[in-house]
Amino acid sequence: MKKILNLFVFVSICFFNNLKGQEKFQHEGLITIWETKKDLKTTESVIYDKENDLLYVSNVNQNPWEKDKNGYISKLNLKGDIVDTKWVKDLSAPKGMGIYKGKLYVADVDELVEIDIKKGEIINRYHVDGAQKLNDITISSNGAVYISDSGDAAIYNFKKGKVEFFTKSQNLKGINGIYAQGNLLYAGLENKVISIDISTKAVKTFTDNTGGVDGLVPSGKNSFFISDWSGHIYEIKEGEKPTLMLDTTPLQINAADIEYIKDKAILLVPTFYKDNVVAYQVRASK
Secondary structure: OHHHHHHHHHHHHHHHHHHHHOOOEEOOOEEEEEEOOOOOOOEEEEEEEOOOOEEEEEEOOOOOOOOOOOEEEEEEOOOOOEEEEEEEEEEOOEEEEEEEOOEEEEEEEOEEEEEEOOOOEEEEEEEOOOOOOEEEEEEOOOOOEEEEEOOOOEEEEEEOOEEEEEEEOHHHOOOOOEEEEOOEEEEEOOOEEEEEEOOOOOEEEEEEOOOOOOOEEEEEOOEEEEEOEOOEEEEEEOOOOOEEEEEOHHHOOOEOEOEEEOOOOEEEEEOEOOOOEEEEEEOOOO
16 A cells, blocks of 8 residues: 555656646746637737737738638737737738838738738739748838748848849848848847848848747847747847747747837737737836
8 A cells, every 4th residue: 555655646746747847937027918819820920010009910820831822811909809800811821021101011922912001901912033931021111121031041122012132141041030120130040140231231140049030029229039939939139148038838839920019018929830829018127
């Protein structure tokens, strides 16, 4: 009987230790405020529309690279309520998005899709010759749209109704998240974040040892939040070791192309195969 009891205690300890190991890590500076419950499918990216105080979420809807025309964009309010599940349809695998002067630009496998926000309609599709896996989008202050191609270590740009090749290099291997700031493009690669001089194309390491970067958004002056798709979110600063903010990998919950609303201190995380978006309030460090 004693042996059986000891065995029961041992098994119980192992069971509870295993459960403990499967808990997510959430930095004390992050407070969960809401998460969507239904109707979204394979959520890849989220973007904030400041003018209309709304969120747009790209839904890949299963296969992330198939030209199947089953993808869509959802419209949410800042409370996490779904205003319109399939606000814009007839997309294949929509991913990164950017907003400029009433237009929403979406990377969709090998196309740049232009949507009139007020009408909620696709008004243009620009096929990108040579593109393999268009992924993220950023728009500069002068309206130039930059699109990363994860399948070809390349970046394209869109100006005045025309998509053109911007740069390609082995230095861009694994490129995904990008962000334009002044004369620089920040880009997330397989294990670092770099800056690219828009004029000269010169590349400089911003910080390394990041893991593969998916989302890349500014969190403050010379700092960014990055996600790695598998479920980690870090805050990074130039030359410093990344600070872990969230780890949902033990629960097999992804963290795809994130958004950060700086003036509201809200971090938004699309969870890809978990089919939702989670919002966190970000508290300032003490």
